[in-house]
Amino acid sequence: AEKIIFDTDPGIDDAMALLFAHAHPNIKLHAITTVYGNGVISDCTRNACFINAKFAIGAVVAEGASGPLQRPANGPTICVHGQHALGDVQAPLDTPIEIDSRPAYQYICDEVKANSGEITLVAIGPLTNIALALQHDPDIVNHVKQVVIMGGAFGSDGNFGNVAPFAEANIHDDPDAADQVFTADWPVTIIGLDVTHKAFFSGDYLEQLRHSAGEAGEFIWQVSRHYLKFYSERFGKDGCHVHDPSAVAFVADPTLFGTRSGPVRVVNSGPMIGMTVQKTDSLPYYDDEFSHFRSQEVAITVDDQRLLAIYRDSI
Numbered sequence: 001a002e003k004i005i006f007d008t009d010p011g012i013d014d015a016m017a018l019l020f021a022h023a024h025p026n027i028k029l030h031a032i033t034t035v036y037g038n039g040v041i042s043d044c045t046r047n048a049c050f051i052n053a054k055f056a057i058g059a060v061v062a063e064g065a066s067g068p069l070q071r072p073a074n075g076p077t078i079c080v081h082g083q084h085a086l087g088d089v090q091a092p093l094d095t096p097i098e099i100d101s102r103p104a105y106q107y108i109c110d111e112v113k114a115n116s117g118e119i120t121l122v123a124i125g126p127l128t129n130i131a132l133a134l135q136h137d138p139d140i141v142n143h144v145k146q147v148v149i150m151g152g153a154f155g156s157d158g159n160f161g162n163v164a165p166f167a168e169a170n171i172h173d174d175p176d177a178a179d180q181v182f183t184a185d186w187p188v189t190i191i192g193l194d195v196t197h198k199a200f201f202s203g204d205y206l207e208q209l210r211h212s213a214g215e216a217g218e219f220i221w222q223v224s225r226h227y228l229k230f231y232s233e234r235f236g237k238d239g240c241h242v243h244d245p246s247a248v249a250f251v252a253d254p255t256l257f258g259t260r261s262g263p264v265r266v267v268n269s270g271p272m273i274g275m276t277v278q279k280t281d282s283l284p285y286y287d288d289e290f291s292h293f294r295s296q297e298v299a300i301t302v303d304d305q306r307l308l309a310i311y312r313d314s315i
């Protein structure tokens, strides 16, 4: 099984992804590291500890960054993820916060080196912890197996963002961190809106999960109520896109996705801040910001029906 450190800002779809990672036989959840994003860091850590205990996941939890590397935080998106980031579900305020004594970036560096060549970093929130780990110990690039992230939007379907015309939420929260992660010399696969908008958890699909997948199915249904209200009010749709679970799906079965290769950068100022760009052609630019960096993989196609079936079977 793939050993993963799961870096997350739970978060409704983060919770859906976490239960998926726990359930899938090809994945061994080594640890959960938390980051601000969908909620403030204290809410995200509490939610992670709550789910970890409720479903007897037993992962180590390490708490991460409370804000971006070098700019003020955008703040939680309460309209999408609710007051404390799990929709209408509230992790009890007295949930035991059992966390490692090290900050997430330190934990990541230590564990990646102690398990050289074995750890896949799965990051489904702002990339601050991963960038801090890189800054703290650049040598981790030689010890990580791969990095899989949910974030970005590359426009293969004409869409470049969800929180801004040219930015997806996780990248928009910390564009500087994202650029550092994509340009580091390690293999990154980016699962962005190009594919997460192609997979859809319909209202019926979630009802079915509720009735066929025990406590996990019930929990996923419950946390999704607020999310579905947002989708119906904002887009007139009954259901939600499959963002964070798609990154887990890639680790479980990469054949679900088609990817394209090329160096990736992130716009870090101006009206397109947070935009993700991949250089895919071989035009001989005489001055470019890409060629010094290794190619990364960007997911462009997904077998959405098979993904939905794998998710349901696992849960």
Ligand code: BDR
Pocket (backbone or CB within 6 Å): 011, 012, 013, 014, 038, 080, 124, 125, 150, 162, 168, 169, 170, 243, 244
């Ligand atoms: C991403 O942003 C957050 O709202 C979700 O949890 C997901 O990681 C989607 O753009």
Ligand code: CA
Pocket (backbone or CB within 6 Å): 008, 009, 010, 011, 013, 014, 037, 038, 124, 125, 244
């Ligand atoms: Ca997330």
